[in-house]
Amino acid sequence: MKALDISGITFSYNSPVDKSAEVVEHALHNFSMSVDKGKIHALLGPNGAGKTTLMKIITGVLRGYSGDVVILGNKMPDNRALLSIGCAPQTISLYMTLTARENLRFFGSMANLSDEQIAKRSDEVLAQTGLTDHAKKLVATYSGGMQRRLNLAVALLHSPTLLLLDEPTVGVDPQSRHHIYETLISLNAAGMTILLSTHMMGEAARLCSNVTLADRGEIVFDGSMSAIDNLEKFFLEKTGRGLRDA
Amino acid sequence: MLKRQLTEFVKKEMLIMLRDKQTILLLFLMPLALIFFMTLALKGVYTDKILERQISLVIENESKSPKANLLENKIQSHKLIKRVDLPQGMDKDRIFEYGRAEALVIIPKGFDEGAKPVEIYFDPVLDTGYKIAFRSLMTSLTVEVVMGIDNLDTVVAGLVVEKTKQNRDIPSPLQQTVPAYAIFAMFFIAIPMSISFLKEKNDGTLQRLFTYAVSANSVALGKIIPYYIINIVQFLLMLFVGVFIAPYIVGSAFQTGNHFWYLVPVTLIVAAATTGFGVLVAALAKTPEQSSTLAATGAILMGVLGGIMVPYFVMPLVMKKLAMISPMYWAHQAYLDVFLRDADFSIILPKLAVLSLFALACFFIAGRRIKWM
Numbered sequence: 034m035k036a037l038d039i040s041g042i043t044f045s046y047n048s049p050v051d052k053s054a055e056v057v058e059h060a061l062h063n064f065s066m067s068v069d070k071g072k073i074h075a076l077l078g079p080n081g082a083g084k085t086t087l088m089k090i091i092t093g094v095l096r097g098y099s100g101d102v103v104i105l106g107n108k109m110p111d112n113r114a115l116l117s118i119g120c121a122p123q124t125i126s127l128y129m130t131l132t133a134r135e136n137l138r139f140f141g142s143m144a145n146l147s148d149e150q151i152a153k154r155s156d157e158v159l160a161q162t163g164l165t166d167h168a169k170k171l172v173a174t175y176s177g178g179m180q181r182r183l184n185l186a187v188a189l190l191h192s193p194t195l196l197l198l199d200e201p202t203v204g205v206d207p208q209s210r211h212h213i214y215e216t217l218i219s220l221n222a223a224g225m226t227i228l229l230s231t232h233m234m235g236e237a238a239r240l241c242s243n244v245t246l247a248d249r250g251e252i253v254f255d256g257s258m259s260a261i262d263n264l265e266k267f268f269l270e271k272t273g274r275g276l277r278d279a
Numbered sequence: 280m281l282k283r284q285l286t287e288f289v290k291k292e293m294l295i296m297l298r299d300k301q302t303i304l305l306l307f308l309m310p311l312a313l314i315f316f317m318t319l320a321l322k323g324v325y326t327d328k329i330l331e332r333q334i335s336l337v338i339e340n341e342s343k344s345p346k347a348n349l350l351e352n353k354i355q356s357h358k359l360i361k362r363v364d365l366p367q368g369m370d371k372d373r374i375f376e377y378g379r380a381e382a383l384v385i386i387p388k389g390f391d392e393g394a395k396p397v398e399i400y401f402d403p404v405l406d407t408g409y410k411i412a413f414r415s416l417m418t419s420l421t422v423e424v425v426m427g428i429d430n431l432d433t434v435v436a437g438l439v440v441e442k443t444k445q446n447r448d449i450p451s452p453l454q455q456t457v458p459a460y461a462i463f464a465m466f467f468i469a470i471p472m473s474i475s476f477l478k479e480k481n482d483g484t485l486q487r488l489f490t491y492a493v494s495a496n497s498v499a500l501g502k503i504i505p506y507y508i509i510n511i512v513q514f515l516l517m518l519f520v521g522v523f524i525a526p527y528i529v530g531s532a533f534q535t536g537n538h539f540w541y542l543v544p545v546t547l548i549v550a551a552a553t554t555g556f557g558v559l560v561a562a563l564a565k566t567p568e569q570s571s572t573l574a575a576t577g578a579i580l581m582g583v584l585g586g587i588m589v590p591y592f593v594m595p596l597v598m599k600k601l602a603m604i605s606p607m608y609w610a611h612q613a614y615l616d617v618f619l620r621d622a623d624f625s626i627i628l629p630k631l632a633v634l635s636l637f638a639l640a641c642f643f644i645a646g647r648r649i650k651w652m
Contacts, residue, residue, distance in 0.1 A: 112492040126483035
């Protein structure tokens with residue numbers, strides 16, 4: 034069974050008055066990919082490739098797409114599928130005036146964990162992300178790297194089977210980045226499947242065994258990382274060197 | 280599951296709110312300060328114009344006849360009057376410019392013969408209530424002197440008598456300000472409520488919530504319930520201060536009426552209207568800055584129109600009609616029905632119906648306009 038199976042996803046943010054196909058600009062077009070269980074899978078692409086849109090579709094945040102998303106055999110939208118996903122979004126999605134423990138408690142209860150489970154898992158994920166000593170401090174007082182690690186800790190709290198990471202090391206210092214890499218490697222070794230969306234080619238090459246390369250809402254490469262010698266060069270060959278400011 | 284999620288939503292919102300000093304200042308300290316300062320400022324409006332303040336008066340007795348002297352004595356010995364002398368060399372036409380007196384009475388030569396009337400001049404800025412009270416006093420005293428009556432009040436007392444319900448003689452300014460600024464503060468909940476929603480929408484926490492098995496209705500209720508509770512706490516705090524603390528500081532009593540329990544449905548419905556307003560602002564605004572401007576402007580305009588900042592009874596007729604478009608007017612009148620008028624619930628019910636319609640309209644429009652992502 035695949036951890037994640039996406040087939041024929043088409044999605045547009047446009048809602049034109051004229052519904053003709055010419056006017057609609059697709060964020061994703063007939064997009065299909067799958068992630069094997071127990072793997073770390075890279076999702077790469079320049080700005081506007083549709084990576085974040087795809088993450089939002091997988092997590093059930095965006096609706097109104099055509100095609101299918103199946104998570105561990107459950108077709109979305111499905112509550113069991115949602116609870117098997119852990120998601121660390123690109124933006125630090127935490128309550129800044131709550132402590133780390135209060136954030137974990139709140140998100141833990143949203144994931145239907147019991148009080149005992151929340152307490153136990155909070156201790157574990159705080160230790161995993163190196164934040165045990167800062168658990169009672171307000172998140173607003175954290176450095177960027179600490180906030181990024183807590184963002185990951187919240188995603189891990191309910192022990193998901195599939196972890197979705199959107200740019201998990203943006204804006205963090207090398208120490209925090211290294212700590213996050215070590216955490217991801219140990220989670221994967223324990224059996225967790227990870228889909229990693231990133232702009233950092235070195236990060237993807239180091240961590241991932243498979244790669245999906247997308248551009249302008251469509252897949253331009255989907256295969257094994259071992260087939261690629263130089264990921265950055267390969268990326269530029271497949272997606273071009275022109276700037277993507279739009 | 281839903282109950283637990285809602286409990287956690289309430290806890291989370293309360294923690295965030297209580298740690299925000301500006302919100303505490305806005306929702307609790309601002310209305311308390313307004314209650315105290317506005318009660319003191321409005322004392323002149325509510326005060327008994329005959330008993331509670333003296334008018335500084337210059338008396339010019341040009342006649343010096345026995346009747347004129349008697350009138351001069353009666354005027355200067357009245358408790359409403361504080362006689363002041365015109366300084367040497369000062370033109371009596373200019374006394375108001377220098378703030379020497381609030382009124383000037385001239386008893387002219389020929390007063391005895393009825394050839395010339397007593398003249399009264401007022402400082403143009405003197406409150407109309409005092410002008411009426413003083414004019415009435417001068418009429419009574421002049422009639423007494425001219426007609427040879429010892430005390431006109433005693434004669435009139437046999438003809439006209441003022442009757443009021445027990446303990447309802449003169450409403451104090453506290454009766455206006457406590458419910459008024461409690462309502463005002465309750466509507467200000469729209470500011471933290473809408474900012475909190477938009478902040479969560481913009482920083483991604485709202486989006487993160489939807490990655491769990493949480494419905495949009497749970498999220499909406501999780502946002503509304505904490506602020507609804509805060510609204511009720513606000514009212515209870517204002518009421519507590521109005522009943523137990525303010526009377527000792529501002530020196531006027533607060534009456535709670537005989538149907539105290541009517542406050543329960545009134546407050547629950549007022550809180551529904553205020554949270555509805557907050558949800559509407561959150562749905563209409565795109566940024567936290569927009570929402571705070573929209574909510575504050577809306578609340579202040581509703582306050583000005585609805586008889587919160589300027590008491591309804593001093594408004595001209597046009598403004599009284601305009602007041603009815605403000606939900607704060609209906610809320611305030613409902614509270615005054617309970618506190619002062621001892622009204623039956625059937626009298627209060629239409630006001631609550633208007634507030635309920637306002638709340639439903641807000642929730643309905645917000646429900647159609649709100650964009651979660």
